[in-house]
Amino acid sequence: xxxxALQVYSRGVIDGEVVYETAxxxxxxxxxxxxxxxxxxxxxxxLGKPKLALLELTIKHTSPSISRWRLWLNGVAITRExxxxxxxxxxxxYYSKCVFDVTPIFDWKKRQHHITIRYEGSExxxxxxxxxxxxYEAEKSKTSYAFAGGLLALSPGESTAIRLDLEPIxxxxxxxxxxxxxxxxxxAKVKVESFNVSKTINGVVGVEEVExxxxxxxxxxxxxxxxxxxxxxxxxxxxxxxTGLLVSYGWYAEPKIVARSRRHDNTxxxxxxxxxxxxxxxxxxxxxxxxxxLVRRFVEPPEPGEEKILELELPAGVLVRVVWTYHGRTRxxxxxx
Numbered sequence: 001x002x003x004x005a006l007q008v009y010s011r012g013v014i015d016g017e018v019v020y021e022t023a024x025x026x027x028x029x030x031x032x033x034x035x036x037x038x039x040x041x042x043x044x045x046x047l048g049k050p051k052l053a054l055l056e057l058t059i060k061h062t063s064p065s066i067s068r069w070r071l072w073l074n075g076v077a078i079t080r081e082x083x084x085x086x087x088x089x090x091x092x093x094y095y096s097k098c099v100f101d102v103t104p105i106f107d108w109k110k111r112q113h114h115i116t117i118r119y120e121g122s123e124x125x126x127x128x129x130x131x132x133x134x135x136y137e138a139e140k141s142k143t144s145y146a147f148a149g150g151l152l153a154l155s156p157g158e159s160t161a162i163r164l165d166l167e168p169i170x171x172x173x174x175x176x177x178x179x180x181x182x183x184x185x186x187x188a189k190v191k192v193e194s195f196n197v198s199k200t201i202n203g204v205v206g207v208e209e210v211e212x213x214x215x216x217x218x219x220x221x222x223x224x225x226x227x228x229x230x231x232x233x234x235x236x237x238x239x240x241x242x243t244g245l246l247v248s249y250g251w252y253a254e255p256k257i258v259a260r261s262r263r264h265d266n267t268x269x270x271x272x273x274x275x276x277x278x279x280x281x282x283x284x285x286x287x288x289x290x291x292x293x294l295v296r297r298f299v300e301p302p303e304p305g306e307e308k309i310l311e312l313e314l315p316a317g318v319l320v321r322v323v324w325t326y327h328g329r330t331r332x333x334x335x336x337x
Contacts, residue, residue, distance in 0.1 A: 002160045004088040006150040006245060009099055009133075013167050014051055016138035017327060018145045019044045020178045020246045022209050023130040029117060031124040039116045040130045045328020046111060047136035053106035055115065056149050058129035058182065058243045059084070059096045066096075068120040074113055076105045086150045090239055095128075097151050097243065106134070128182055129207050129243055138327065140253035140278055144169045146222075147246045153239040154228035156188070162224045164247050175249035177224055178211040181242055185235035193225045194247075222247040252327075253277035255301075259322045261337035268337045270310045272322060274302040280324035287312060288319045 021044040028034045055073060066082040084096035113132065119125050133147050146164040154160060177194045189202040195214040224247065228240045256276030262269045270285065280301040287295035295312055301324065302308050323332040
């Protein structure tokens with residue numbers, strides 16, 4: 001039977017988008033040989049003014065309580081005491097989850113956010129995961145979302161179904177599942193599934209972000225099923241930990257870039273057209289052959305309905321990649337003219 005639980009920290013509808021950003025590395029603090037202070041940098045995309053900003057940490061420790069602990073965001077003190085929202089014990093190890101509403105001190109104009117942790121205890125403390133959920137106001141978009149955080153541990157062979165309710169909205173054209181797992185071993189195999197779309201991970205250890213789009217069916221409740229497959233070989237620790245889950249659907253005006261090419265000897269004519277409803281923030285064309293970049297050209301992003309024509313001097317057999325970004329997301333298409 002799974003150990004622990006997730007609880008909903010935020011749910012609602014925003015005229016904008018919701019971003020889930022995670023730091024990829026764990027840090028050690030305390031003890032005899034580890035530093036007492038370390039900083040982690042998070043870089044959520046800047047989409048507009050935030051309506052909500054949550055900071056979450058998952059801590060692994062050997063004693064039930066922690067003293068001499070401090071936490072800052074961009075130099076502003078958040079807490080001087082270790083008071084987790086939720087804790088569980090797995091065999092001889094404790095895991096704790098801390099969630100802070102940092103909306104009043106979140107500087108949305110910063111591209112980098114420094115989370116500084118100071119711990120002066122004698123026992124080793126491991127910060128397994130640091131994440132940030134930001135709900136931004138943004139034009140031409142509307143999102144219904146729910147975020148649940150906590151600690152839910154699955155042994156090999158166990159599965160859990162997490163159901164989160166969303167407020168209904170009209171005109172949905174994208175739905176998404178994003179979850180953060182702590183994977184104990186490269187031998188562990190985990191599947192995340194929702195609305196018959198799934199993603200399976202194995203061969204990784206530590207923090208793993210799993211995210212994918214799902215069919216945009218009208219549904220008040222979104223169910224996410226997470227399965228920790230039976231172990232083919234034993235490993236320790238045994239549990240996969242679910243630390244956070246963000247589900248969302250909404251309406252988004254986005255760029256839709258299409259491209260076609262035509263070759264004339266060593267010249268490639270590239271036609272790039274935006275058939276979407278929004279202008280990309282950046283657009284770049286790259287020519288690659290045998291792992292080497294032959295051409296890199298930044299292009300003024302086309303407006304909706306606009307077309308750009310480029311001429312590139314490229315030999316035969318080159319891969320041409322058109323790359324664009326919008327609201328912190330990167331997309332690309334490949335052509336072989």
